[in-house]
Amino acid sequence: MLDRDTIGKVLAEALRKGGDLAEIYVEDRSSSAYRLEDGRVEDVAAGRDRGAGIRVISGDRASFAYTNLLEEAALLRAAEAARAGLEGASAPPPADLTEVEAGPRHPAKVDPTSVPAADKVAGLQAADEAARSAGAEVRQVIAGYADVRQRLLVARSDGAFAEDDRTRVRFSVQVVAARNGTITTGFEAPGHSGGYELLEARPPAEIAARAAEKALRMLDAKPSPAGEFPVVLAPGTGGVLIHEACGHGLEADTLVKDASVYAGRKGERFGGETITIVDDGTVPSSWGSFSVDDEGTPAQETVLFENGVLVGHMSDLRSARKIGDAPTGNGRRQSYAHVPAVRMSNTNLLPGPDDPNEMIRSVKRGVYASQFAGGEVNPATGNFVFGMSEAYMIEDGEITYPIRGANLIGNGPKMLGVIDAIGHDFMFWEGVCGKDGQHAPVTTGMATVLLGTITVGGTEA
Amino acid sequence: MSDDLLATARSIIERARPREEVEAFLLHQREFSVKTFAGEIDSLSSAEPRGAGVRVITEGRVGFAYSTQLGDADLDALVELARANASSATADEAVALPTEGGGSEQLDELIDPAQEQVTPDDKATFALKLERLTREADPRVRNVEEAVYSDSDSTIAIASSNGIEGSYRRTDAWCYSIAIATEGDDTEVGFEFDLARGMAGLSAPDVARKGAERACRVLGASKIASARMPIVFDPYTAAQFLGVLGHALTGESVQKGRSLFAGKLDGSVAAAGLSLVDDGRARGAPGASPWDAEGVATRRTQVISDGVLTSLLYDTISARRDGRQSTGSATRAGFKSAPGPAPSNLAFEPTGRSRDEVIAQAGRALLVQDFHGVHSGANPVSGDFSVGVTGTLIEDGTAGAPVKEVTIALPMLEILGNIEAVADDRRWLPFGGSFGGATTLVSEMTVGGA
Numbered sequence: 001m002l003d004r005d006t007i008g009k010v011l012a013e014a015l016r017k018g019g020d021l022a023e024i025y026v027e028d029r030s031s032s033a034y035r036l037e038d039g040r041v042e043d044v045a046a047g048r049d050r051g052a053g054i055r056v057i058s059g060d061r062a063s064f065a066y067t068n069l070l071e072e073a074a075l076l077r078a079a080e081a082a083r084a085g086l087e088g089a090s091a092p093p094p095a096d097l098t099e100v101e102a103g104p105r106h107p108a109k110v111d112p113t114s115v116p117a118a119d120k121v122a123g124l125q126a127a128d129e130a131a132r133s134a135g136a137e138v139r140q141v142i143a144g145y146a147d148v149r150q151r152l153l154v155a156r157s158d159g160a161f162a163e164d165d166r167t168r169v170r171f172s173v174q175v176v177a178a179r180n181g182t183i184t185t186g187f188e189a190p191g192h193s194g195g196y197e198l199l200e201a202r203p204p205a206e207i208a209a210r211a212a213e214k215a216l217r218m219l220d221a222k223p224s225p226a227g228e229f230p231v232v233l234a235p236g237t238g239g240v241l242i243h244e245a246c247g248h249g250l251e252a253d254t255l256v257k258d259a260s261v262y263a264g265r266k267g268e269r270f271g272g273e274t275i276t277i278v279d280d281g282t283v284p285s286s287w288g289s290f291s292v293d294d295e296g297t298p299a300q301e302t303v304l305f306e307n308g309v310l311v312g313h314m315s316d317l318r319s320a321r322k323i324g325d326a327p328t329g330n331g332r333r334q335s336y337a338h339v340p341a342v343r344m345s346n347t348n349l350l351p352g353p354d355d356p357n358e359m360i361r362s363v364k365r366g367v368y369a370s371q372f373a374g375g376e377v378n379p380a381t382g383n384f385v386f387g388m389s390e391a392y393m394i395e396d397g398e399i400t401y402p403i404r405g406a407n408l409i410g411n412g413p414k415m416l417g418v419i420d421a422i423g424h425d426f427m428f429w430e431g432v433c434g435k436d437g438q439h440a441p442v443t444t445g446m447a448t449v450l451l452g453t454i455t456v457g458g459t460e461a
Numbered sequence: 462m463s464d465d466l467l468a469t470a471r472s473i474i475e476r477a478r479p480r481e482e483v484e485a486f487l488l489h490q491r492e493f494s495v496k497t498f499a500g501e502i503d504s505l506s507s508a509e510p511r512g513a514g515v516r517v518i519t520e521g522r523v524g525f526a527y528s529t530q531l532g533d534a535d536l537d538a539l540v541e542l543a544r545a546n547a548s549s550a551t552a553d554e555a556v557a558l559p560t561e562g563g564g565s566e567q568l569d570e571l572i573d574p575a576q577e578q579v580t581p582d583d584k585a586t587f588a589l590k591l592e593r594l595t596r597e598a599d600p601r602v603r604n605v606e607e608a609v610y611s612d613s614d615s616t617i618a619i620a621s622s623n624g625i626e627g628s629y630r631r632t633d634a635w636c637y638s639i640a641i642a643t644e645g646d647d648t649e650v651g652f653e654f655d656l657a658r659g660m661a662g663l664s665a666p667d668v669a670r671k672g673a674e675r676a677c678r679v680l681g682a683s684k685i686a687s688a689r690m691p692i693v694f695d696p697y698t699a700a701q702f703l704g705v706l707g708h709a710l711t712g713e714s715v716q717k718g719r720s721l722f723a724g725k726l727d728g729s730v731a732a733a734g735l736s737l738v739d740d741g742r743a744r745g746a747p748g749a750s751p752w753d754a755e756g757v758a759t760r761r762t763q764v765i766s767d768g769v770l771t772s773l774l775y776d777t778i779s780a781r782r783d784g785r786q787s788t789g790s791a792t793r794a795g796f797k798s799a800p801g802p803a804p805s806n807l808a809f810e811p812t813g814r815s816r817d818e819v820i821a822q823a824g825r826a827l828l829v830q831d832f833h834g835v836h837s838g839a840n841p842v843s844g845d846f847s848v849g850v851t852g853t854l855i856e857d858g859t860a861g862a863p864v865k866e867v868t869i870a871l872p873m874l875e876i877l878g879n880i881e882a883v884a885d886d887r888r889w890l891p892f893g894g895s896f897g898g899a900t901t902l903v904s905e906m907t908v909g910g911a
Contacts, residue, residue, distance in 0.1 A: 038716075038717055043550075044525065045527075045798070046543075046546055047526055047528060048527075060499075061501065064505065068529040068530070085502065118549070120549075139718045176718055176719055226910075228911070259641060373836075376837070378650055380641055383865070405870055407837070407848070409834075457838075457847055457848075457849065457869075
């Protein structure tokens, strides 16, 4: 993407007025997206975005500049902008570049650009037909197909050199159903790191049928009760809670600012022996995986909680420098135009010994949370809120009827203390995580989990 | 800068073939941002992004493509890619580019001429001062997570084969700080910010004081019992509520049945006396512009008038579908996305009372300063609204005990029906658009607590 001679000149220019570390990140990204709504293929978009971001770290300060011109002169200008504010003597010359030992790659088996546009359109139409044939109450179907190929290079003045070639594909279906003024939605959006083969494993018609089934089921929903209840979290989607309530507070940029509820609490017990939580960027072909992070650190598995005890955190180069240990391969950025931040990859609560059906049977009156629409946490306090897009009442050990407008409200550290059972039916769930105005593909993984008691917000007081 | 950009836009549309409509949208920005932590500069960032987004329409089929590379060969490839995308789209007679543009119109107030003289050092000094003032605003503020100053200088140009042509420039500056306050075992966070056309329009003392207040006010908060009671939104949460409503108020979302307002045009949707206006030229508002993202002149649209839904917000395609005119509501998320309708600057009209009067009118109520989980708990399609909140209990017009870990819920149409007062303290907040928040009294919602 860029020859080593040019890279050397750019890094040297970046360090001309001092600094501890200079880095260049070069990216070439092609993407395409197709969207169907109202039975029509309306938005077909594609684009190519190339550019480079240059960063200089000096003590606790980082400065950054980017350009979408990749000629040497433009890169040298960006390097000059990136060292703004530095007035010192020139730092030692950059070390010779050596390729880092990257984690496993996640190649595309079927290159999406080799698939005719007509096939992608046919997939959207199959989704539309499948959703509409699921029931007369289906009013709208929005189906989307998107692929992105991102080729990148990272080189640093400490000699680290890494390249990655990432392809991701995602297929999403949103179904709107209506009956007598009640409107419901159902959503499914599987994705992976890899190529068009996703749609062989997950045919569009099947994805659409699941989304339609959710929307139709929720038409019978009654208002959710409000109060404190036992809650059973469905496998997969419930991992969103782990991501939000445990993961964000263990991102080291938050820890070093003393802005996390978990700061200074390593070694403390937060829950039972069965609770082990890891962040693992190496899961094969997973949506949240990569082979090296966006600072050139290999992806790895990092244990956050082991048998209920806080043992680890996730870091990027800067936060690892402040803490004084090695980065964990969680430095990610949305594009060359963004500064890296500590981000999760695939964050998983490892499976436990318990029987999911037994958990439901044990609940006298509570909620079965089947799908979350998303959530939000304040890392400083650990307080979180999650909306449930599909949920059911559990009465006398049986799932009885769907409920709407339910959400979960609580506190991350406290939630780990009320995990009473973890099932063996582990599943993944793909999502997009927002932080500092940047989006990152992430996966969460979890089996069925029983929370002994937690606050449910709803419309029935 | 603007002449070059317009010349590039023209050269793109010259590539149009017979019976093709082609539109080029170009953006060129200079951005700067400085973040401080612990009394030091934590990071500096500067950039000059630019790029082009192109729509090609052939026989009712539209395709879109974008590129950051603007050489002659790149532009050939760009138009060709948009053309190829159009061939995959479904033909639709509503699909067309606007024929009447507002490209010659300008809004003078979008530029702060003094901003060009502001140096990076001035900006860093501002951010450091903001951080210091935030820490000093209250002894309970033990940490400032970050203080940030950012600005941008943008030039936007558009040209289309239908004869639309124009360019304009704008300057924007904004700042924020995040105060972390602690008392006993409790920690709370207060986010506050300001925005203006230039640094001179930003007030670091106000941001620092209000941010510290937002954090300290809710220290020691606890749950209250579940109940049905009056709710007061402060300008922040009122703007967030408008942000959810805004998604549902476009012609496109209603036409496609993914809006709580579907089938409600010309019907009663809110309390009598309540009016909602979208003003594409609201002075000082972040969403102000002379023309929209497809070159149509912006204007003021009365969306709700005395409780009745009088108009939706349209871009050209959605307007043609309803046999109406565009309301100048096309927006884009930069040059990498095709335009679609969205509010510009959306706000309720004040009902003629001050904030203090509205709070006094509320009786025993929950004053809500923060929503938690809006993007999952508020659904603009079904109208369901159930979010976590932090706030204070108010009794007889005075603020009392802080409250947290409770939820408030009510279908959004019922919330609109229950709005009794909108105070005159409007401020513009950029929550995924530009929304004018003012202290707002809702006569009753369900509070889910202990």
